[in-house]
Amino acid sequence: MTQPNEQAVMTALSKVQEPELHQDLVTLNMIHDLQISNGNVGLTVMLTTPACPLKGQIENDVRTAVMAVPGVQNVNVRFDANVRADNRISGRLNLPIKNIVAIASGKGGVGKSTVAANLAVALAQTGASVGLLDADIYGPNIPQMLGVAEMPPPQDQKLVPARAYGLQLMSMGFMLKPDQAVIWRGPMLHSAIRQLFTDVAWQEVDYMIVDLPPGTGDAQLTLAQSVPLTGGVIVSTPQDVALSDARRGLSAFRQLQVPVIGIIENMSYFVAPDTGHRYEIFGHGGAERAAQELRVPFLGRLPLDPRAREGGDEGTPVVISAPDSEIAQAFHELAKQLAAQVSILSFRPDPELKII
Ligand SMILES: Nc1ncnc2c1ncn2[C@@H]1O[C@H](COP(=O)(O)OP(=O)(O)OP(=O)(O)O)[C@@H](O)[C@H]1O
Ligand SMILES: [Mg+2]
Structure with a gap:
């Protein structure tokens, strides 16, 4: 069975847009702590604010994109936030x-x-x-x-x-x-x-x-x-x-x-x-x-x-x-x-x- 690798997962995530910033999560450097083992993928999405109104949508989009990578069986999406300084x-x-x-x-x-x-x-x-x-x-x-x-x-x-x-x-x-x-x-x-x-x-x-x-x-x-x-x-x-x-x-x-x-x-x-x-x-x-x-x-x-x-x-x-x-x-x-x-x-x- 295909084992998903980091590159395949990151490529999938590079197609997920941050709905308000209109750029993808990889370009925005929002994907952290990516771990892959036996088809199980874990990652942290670093939001730009803990008060993110579209967290649910981002979680769904990330899950859908990663699950579509061949060999992925399970995705664990965690959230953290780092507010950007003006x-x-x-x-x-x-x-x-x-x-x-x-x-x-x-x-x-x-x-x-x-x-x-x-x-x-x-x-x-x-x-x-x-x-x-x-x-x-x-x-x-x-x-x-x-x-x-x-x-x-x-x-x-x-x-x-x-x-x-x-x-x-x-x-x-x-x-x-x-x-x-x-x-x-x-x-x-x-x-x-x-x-x-x-x-x-x-x-x-x-x-x-x-x-x-x-x-x-x-x-x-x-x-x-x-x-x-x-x-x-x-x-x-x-x-x-x-x-x-x-x-x-x-x-x-x-x-x-x-x-x-x-x-x-x-x-x-x-x-x-x-x-x-x-x-x-x-x-x-x-x-x-x-x-x-x-x-x-x-x-x-x-x-x-x-x-x-x-x-x-x-x-x-x-x-x-x-x-x-x-x-x-x-x-x-x-x-x-x-x-x-x-x-x-x-x-x-x-x-x-x-x-x-
Ligand atoms: N949504 C609301 N429902 C009920 N009372 C409110 C509401 N918003 C404000 N108030 C009341 O209206 C009054 C004026 O509000 P507040 O002092 O916040 O206004 P302000 O714009 O800061 O006033 P100022 O221009 O004098 O600084 C206060 O007594 C406040 O409790
Ligand atoms: Mg006042």
Whole structure:
């Protein structure tokens, strides 16, 4: 009987495409630990994110391709993940941070902080190493949303991020007294934000989620001038005006040459807990239409759920306090979509970095 060899298996795998990166698994160097013995094949697929939404499809495609190699009787597919570092960041900042994702909006109060906190926790639950940075210098409320009042004492002249729900967490809120109002002048704001990256002892972060203050333009500008960004996410509500708000948020990112990862529609609908009836309080599909018109990915929608607000007020994000709720499930799905888009971005060439 034919014994399959490594070359035959690798040739078969070189015909399997990574569905989102549109290259084959061998070219992408995703096949590791290939072992073959007596028709039994074992291998590890090294994903670009542990939050890969298409893991099931990749597993099926790999299995089908390898089983078609003459002599193969059994395939054991294992998964591991290694998040790629954005070379814009690694090339310019000497920090253990692979990707930086800004959460912004066209206007205030649409749920940026709620989305940032829950997305960060959902991403961490996939096994990724996640940082959450509250860059809302004026009204930092991430500490309250995650129930963390203070950060640990500094070590070796560096601030130490707090830990909550598997995240590393840093906020200007840790440095201010409660109810203290701050007035920042431009240069101070820049250096304050930059210090939240550079003066903190971050430990190997795959995804740094940055919650921006309300207001288009300024906040995005300050952040983008302080650190290189992998991409920006726009949170919007579904009203028709959301379209113009989202457009402003997007154009601010584009002017700053920050790739747009996608749009999230928050407070999209409400399901009455007693009747199960779905109410579209703010209309339907504004953000999705905006995404289509502006040709950026639509990452998904989140329902209105009082538990999201209660969780935020009490310091337990809804993905923890009500893990089976529709909104928690939606956050898990969003986390995968976000991670997939970041993987796609990490494969694009950097026009400013010359490869020699
Ligand atoms: N999907 C949701 N369901 C119910 N309440 C929500 C939802 N999303 C956000 N909220 C609530 O709406 C309020 C505003 O949300 P959040 O603070 O996250 O918005 P923001 O965009 O960060 O605001 P700001 O612009 O002031 O920073 C909060 O009380 C929050 O708990
Ligand atoms: Mg906020």
